[in-house]
Amino acid sequence: MTQKIGAYSFDEYLELVRSFHGYASPGVLIGGFMVDLALRNLPRDILFDALCETNHCLPDAVQILTPCTIGNGWLKIMPFRKFALSLYEKYKGNGVRVYLDTAKLKHWDEIRNWFFKLKPKKEQDTRLLQEQIQTAGAEICSLKKIQILPLHLKKDSLGKRTICPICQEAYPASHGRICRACQGDTPYRKFNRE
Amino acid sequence: MTQKIGAYSFDEYLELVRSFHGYASPGVLIGGFMVDLALRNLPRDILFDALCETNHCLPDAVQILTPCTIGNGWLKIMPFRKFALSLYEKYKGNGVRVYLDTAKLKHWDEIRNWFFKLKPKKEQDTRLLQEQIQTAGAEICSLKKIQILPLHLKKDSLGKRTICPICQEAYPASHGRICRACQGDTPYRKFNRE
Numbered sequence: 001m002t003q004k005i006g007a008y009s010f011d012e013y014l015e016l017v018r019s020f021h022g023y024a025s026p027g028v029l030i031g032g033f034m035v036d037l038a039l040r041n042l043p044r045d046i047l048f049d050a051l052c053e054t055n056h057c058l059p060d061a062v063q064i065l066t067p068c069t070i071g072n073g074w075l076k077i078m079p080f081r082k083f084a085l086s087l088y089e090k091y092k093g094n095g096v097r098v099y100l101d102t103a104k105l106k107h108w109d110e111i112r113n114w115f116f117k118l119k120p121k122k123e124q125d126t127r128l129l130q131e132q133i134q135t136a137g138a139e140i141c142s143l144k145k146i147q148i149l150p151l152h153l154k155k156d157s158l159g160k161r162t163i164c165p166i167c168q169e170a171y172p173a174s175h176g177r178i179c180r181a182c183q184g185d186t187p188y189r190k191f192n193r194e
Numbered sequence: 195m196t197q198k199i200g201a202y203s204f205d206e207y208l209e210l211v212r213s214f215h216g217y218a219s220p221g222v223l224i225g226g227f228m229v230d231l232a233l234r235n236l237p238r239d240i241l242f243d244a245l246c247e248t249n250h251c252l253p254d255a256v257q258i259l260t261p262c263t264i265g266n267g268w269l270k271i272m273p274f275r276k277f278a279l280s281l282y283e284k285y286k287g288n289g290v291r292v293y294l295d296t297a298k299l300k301h302w303d304e305i306r307n308w309f310f311k312l313k314p315k316k317e318q319d320t321r322l323l324q325e326q327i328q329t330a331g332a333e334i335c336s337l338k339k340i341q342i343l344p345l346h347l348k349k350d351s352l353g354k355r356t357i358c359p360i361c362q363e364a365y366p367a368s369h370g371r372i373c374r375a376c377q378g379d380t381p382y383r384k385f386n387r388e
Contacts, residue, residue, distance in 0.1 A: 020257075021266050028265060051381065056352065060265025063214075063257070070264050070271070071222060071254025072215050077264070078381060080374045081352060081366045086382075097382070102357065102364050115364070116355050147383040158250065158275060161310050163296065170296050170309070172275045180274045187245065187272060187346040188280075188291070 003137040005032040006039065006065045010134050016064050026114055027057025029133045030140070031085070034058070034098040035065045037138040038087045047090040050075045051148070053082040053099075061085075073156055083115075086146055093148030101142040108132045108140060197331040199226040200233065200259045204328050210258050220308055221251025223327045224334070225279070228252070228292040229259045231332040232281040241284040244269045245342070247276040247293075255279075267350055277309075280340055287342030295336040302326045302334060 005013040017028045042048055050068040052058040055077050059070065062085060068074035074090075088095025105112040110129045113119045161170045164179040171179035199207040211222045236242060244262040246252040249271050253264065256279060262268035268284075282289025299306040304323045307313045355364045358373040365373035 021263055022261050022268075023266075025266070031265075053375070055264055055350075056267070057265045060263050063263070063265070067216050069215055069254050069257070070249055071225075071251045071257070072217075072219070073250070074216075078375075078379070080379070081369065082363055082373060082375060084363070099363060103362075148381055149383055152381040156249075168297075169276055169278070169293060175275065179276060181247070181272075181276060185272070185274070187342055189341040189343055 003033065003134065005036045013064075017060070020064055021057075021060045024130065025057055026111075026129055026133060027083070028060050028064075029130065030083075030100060030111075031058045031061025032065060033133075033136075033138040034085055034100070034141055035061050035087075037141055037143060038085065038096050038098045039066070041096045041143055042087055043089075048074075048087045048095065049090045051086045051088070051152075052077045053080040053084040053086075055079070056081070058083065058085050076152075086148070088146065088148050091153065093150070093153045095146055095148070096143055097146040098138075098141050098143050100140060104140045104142070108136050111136065111140060197227065197328065199230045207258075211254070214258055215251075215254045218324065219251055220305075220323055220327060221277070222254050222258075223324065224277075224294060224305075225252045225255025226259060227327075227330075227332040228279055228294070228335055229255050229281075231335055231337060232279065232290050232292045233260070235290045235337055236281055237283075242268075242281045242289065243284045245280045245282070245346075246271050247274040247278040247280075249273070250275070252277065252279050270346075280342070282340065282342050285347065287344070287347045289340055289342070290337055291340040292332075292335050292337050294334060298334045298336070302330050305330065305334060 003010055013032050014024055017024055021028050050062045050066060059077060062075050063069050084097060084099035086095055086097040110125055110132050114124055114129055158172050160173045162173040164171050164182055166178050166182040197204055207226050208218055211218055215222050244256045244260060246256060253269060253271060256269050257263050278291060278293035280289055280291040304319055304326050308318055308323055352366050354367045356367040358365050358376055360372050360376040
């Protein structure tokens with residue numbers, strides 16, 4: 001049986017994944033079936049937001065298949081590192097959560113090997129893994145209805161910008177008297193001559 | 195003068211932004227010129243990663259114009275809410291940072307109005323704003339060489355997955371004896387019948 005992912009055939013989705021994500025990663029392929037399952041269980045014609053419970057792979061499936069992106073704020077990420085995503089009505093927060101259900105991996109040994117890292121990467125059979133992902137489709141996932149807590153529905157507003165007296169750059173005034181980078185969180189090495 | 199953004203004309207980039215981001219947001223348009231300026235100042239033929247200092251708008255410019263996405267891990271976001279991004283050599287961390295330089299906004303009043311929210315959104319002149327963004331191009335930005343600290347160059351590895359004894363779902367064993375969602379950070383309302 002040929003599986004559809006959103007409006008795409010599996011091969012079309014594969015091409016989109018290669019183009020956006022760089023390579024046909026197992027996580028984004030499974031993620032495609034997860035997003036598709038979630039979409040099919042949302043009411044039609046609603047405005048929805050997305051939540052990924054990991055920054056690995058899944059956000060790209062959401063960004064390829066839905067209008068939700070990191071930069072437009074309709075996709076949020078929580079750092080649970082769980083292979084799960086939710087789509088929900090933007091204002092009320094009612095929706096569905098889809099997760100890779102490891103209890104359903106019994107008959108999909110290569111997916112299980114990959115997901116639990118039971119084999120070193122070199123010994124994994126990439127072709128078999130992709131075949132199992134394509135054949136399994138959303139069968140390895142489970143879906144639950146969810147309700148997002150009001151706190152997490154709040155619009156992520158910047159507020160007023162002001163100029164940091166240390167670096168002279170703009171930052172949200174709500175962050176304090178100096179910007180967060182100057183508060184010590186900078187990822188950059190300080191150069192002596194600056 | 196017609197500005198180029200990566201391989202695209204301004205109008206082509208505008209279409210890509212509408213398609214990916216949903217609308218022609220000023221932040222993603224300026225972000226396009228910022229990414230373009232950064233790319234032109236990186237050595238050719240290197241593998242590079244990207245860092246955005248805000249989750250607003252800029253990550254989408256990076257995801258449209260470079261191979262770096264959230265899901266493949268080549269794009270990272272730091273929560274400084276500063277309108278700045280860096281591209282840097284993946285392993286050594288040397289690269290460039292581009293930021294919107296507010297000292298250069300003197301002659302671009304509508305960009306300044308938008309960036310500092312000096313006018314209510316309804317009173318902003320969207321067409322003039324877009325014209326100023328297109329004409330200014332990277333002129334409103336500054337560029338500095340940067341060196342990413344070794345800590346931030348580390349590969350973001352998942353480690354082994356295990357099953358959470360509370361929710362029965364997979365999570366990284368390194369997070370502790372139960373998963374982070376069950377540790378209390380869940381964004382979902384608990385249903386009585388579960």
